[in-house]
Amino acid sequence: MSIACSEADVGEERLHATRVSLVKDVQTCRVVAVNPEAQDVVSLRLQPVSGGLHDFEAGAHIRLRLGREIVRAYSLCNGPDERDAYVIAVKREPASTGGSAAVHALRIGDEVEVNPPQNAFAVDWSSSHLVLVAGGIGITPIIGMAREAAARGHSFELHYFARGTAWAAFAEELGACAWGDRVRSHYGYEASRVEAEMQSLLRERRPDSDVYVCGPLPLIDLVKKIAATSWPAERVHWESFGGAAVLPAPGESSAVEVRLARANRTIRVAPDETILQALLANDVDVPFSCREGQCGMCVVDVIEGVPDHRDDFLNDAVKANGDCMAVCVSRAKTPALVLDL
Ligand code: FES
Structure with missing residues (x-):
């Protein structure tokens, strides 16, 4: 996929990719190589246990499920002639809440669940x-x-x-x-x-x-x-990339009731936690990366209720529609939201 994108279009593209990502199946991959690449940085080669790699182009990323509450996106480093394994490189962040530490703990032979590659950063090869x-x-x-x-x-x-x-x-x-x-x-x-x-x-x-x-x-x-x-x-x-969770400031936010339409569950989000945190704490598998409203990875569809958009990812038109939201930072203008989860 190669798309020439304005910033707004990049947002649309990422949004589309994120929506697709929520329904795609994971693939179990085995770690076949771990190499130090720099201080606090290792690269890993991840080979599907069965089947081959999905197609992808430069700029694509995969999402790894690294634990009950840890789903992280990592860019692929592969060249076009490397199609026997997904290649990622990860820096161990001291402030990591588990993602980079979990990757650095992986050893050859370990298995990890991987979502098919998606590309929100594709190259426009028509430029000279x-x-x-x-x-x-x-x-x-x-x-x-x-x-x-x-x-x-x-x-x-x-x-x-x-x-x-x-x-x-x-x-x-x-x-x-x-x-x-x-x-x-x-x-x-x-x-x-x-x-x-x-x-x-x-x-x-x-x-x-x-x-x-x-x-x-x-x-x-x-x-x-x-x-x-x-x-x-x-x-x-x-x-x-990267970033710590942006928590609501004290007194800034109210509790939100989040109903999950597909899971038929209701989750209460406290004033001092994000919707994403509450979802993960309740074993709801939502992809995310930056946790700062920047990357669009956590965008989910809104079925009912009015989101209070606090992200820098969605463009104004999408925000005005109110039919999706970045759950890592955004909240609700209504007491309850119904999400397509
Ligand atoms: S995780 Fe990046 S926008 Fe929510």
Whole structure:
């Protein structure tokens, strides 16, 4: 799937992917390789126990079920010639609530449930040149894009921002691969230097080029801010990762009654917890990733009730319709909601 997306369209695409994800079956995969890639970063190869890999293109992600309440999305790093296993790389986050720690605990031979790949960050191969920007572990979808671009003979450049070589996953491979001359490493920069480098990178846009950025939100915001002066919005593509749960501020929210139409259950959400937290605590399997209203992974359909949208993912038109919501941050304007779960 390859879609040229404006930011709003990216939102629509992710929303569509998320809705599809809620009904797709999982596949059991076995860990066949675990490799250290950088400080606190390991890569894993996950091979289906039966059957082959589902089709996917650069930018796709899979969701792993890592425990009763832990479902996490990870970008695929595969090049187009790697179709014997899903390849992911995961940084162990000190603030992790279980996802990265659970991945780092996996060993060869362990089995894990994996949802089929989905792609909310697909490359528009009709553009003539790709500017790929990675920040830290944001290299994971970006290296897949670079590998596919190289295999296609597509013009691209890759800019990798990291704390230092020791923290840069795949640094060795990027330095030694056949397309290493397209890679620029920007390691150990202060924030001011990152901004200066980004200014020089994006100030002038090569005709018919697209920029793809994945990394922490400040890096994405910087790219969006600088690109806004000379890049059409639909030529700037981004994907963020990570983040702690955004909890309602004390006194800010009321309790919500959430009825699950398909499960025929009712769950009470306390004022100081998110709907997502309440769902997970009650064994309701809802996919999620950022928990900050950024990624769209947790969007579910609303059958009744009026959502109080607090996310940055859904566009205004979708929010106005009120027929879906990001349950990690959004709440309700009505005492109860009926969700399609
Ligand atoms: S988990 Fe990312 S928007 Fe809800």
